[in-house]
Amino acid sequence: MVRWGPLLAWGGFLSFLAARPADALPATDWWLARFDKVVHAAFYAPLGALLHRAVRWRTALLSIGAGAGIGLAWGVIDECIQSSVPGRMADPLDVCADLLGAAAGGLLGRKLWRGYH
Secondary structure (H helix, E strand, C coil), rough: CCCCCCHHHHHHHHHHHCCCCCCCCCCHHHHHCCCCCHHHHHHHHHHHHHHHHCCCCCCCHHHHHHHHHHHHHHHHHHHHHCCCCCCCCCCCHHHHHHHHHHHHHHHHHHHCCCCCC
């Protein structure tokens, strides 16, 4: 559980944010709204990194692929949650940003936790 706990906690945090109504979220400036996909990727990168920390894939391709897979799965779930939350809407491009962020995070996790088994 020590390896999986941070991954599950971060995923739970992402789902918590997805389930918040629009009026419960902090107001964003216009410039932040323009970089929405970058924000998505940045929030999903730790998910990919923490997945690598939990599993410790031996190759970079597996780290990136597993990160992309969890980013896709969690992103779809979060967008489905958002589609039923007042003031929020699902956006397929958000899922793409989630996937890319988590894939990059998988590679980052490989660099951060190299040699730790």
